[in-house]
């Protein structure tokens with residue numbers, strides 16, 4: 001993994017459009033870099049395989065985006081990317097990482113559970129979808145557990 005640069009954005013956005021049901025815009029990625037969020041890419045032989053974006057807020061962080069290119073899914077890459085993001089959060093002395101996820105995104109929920117996140121709440125009608133709205137599940141990973149090797 002390495003830090004994302006502005007030169008990565010076209011390739012990142014191409015992956016985003018191909019794997020996300022509700023993709024970020026190019027501008028969302030430009031803003032994430034501009035605001036100094038933790039933006040990382042996984043690169044192999046000059047091609048990006050995945051990326052993640054995390055927003056630190058005081059002593060916590062929110063994992064805003066994690067995506068793995070379709071050809072590389074189900075090979076453990078998502079789990080490895082989350083592990084690296086949690087290690088970065090730990091190195092920044094953050095206490096926990098939380099995220100919001102659509103209940104319909106079963107792959108992401110399974111990945112988060114396997115990566116040490118637990119469900120802590122539900123935000124009603126948080127997302128727009130084709131049927132109107134959808135709840136958000138709020139999940140959290142306690143980094144004191146991570147530090148103790150429990151997660």
Ligand SMILES: CC(C)(COP(=O)(O)OP(=O)(O)OC[C@H]1O[C@@H](n2cnc3c(N)ncnc32)[C@H](O)[C@@H]1OP(=O)(O)O)[C@@H](O)C(=O)NCCC(=O)NCCS
Pocket residue numbers: 019020021064065066067068069072073074075076077078079080105106107108110111112114
């Ligand atoms: C969610 C996502 C990042 C997972 O990446 P990945 O590299 O395929 O995940 P991994 O191979 O590390 O899988 C780790 C575990 O997550 C779970 N998982 C991953 N994909 C799954 C799927 N399609 N269905 C069910 N469980 C899944 C499994 O428990 C898996 O472990 P296993 O393969 O040993 O059973 C990937 O599917 C993706 O990019 N999805 C589109 C973008 C997205 O929805 N991101 C999350 C919201 S921002």
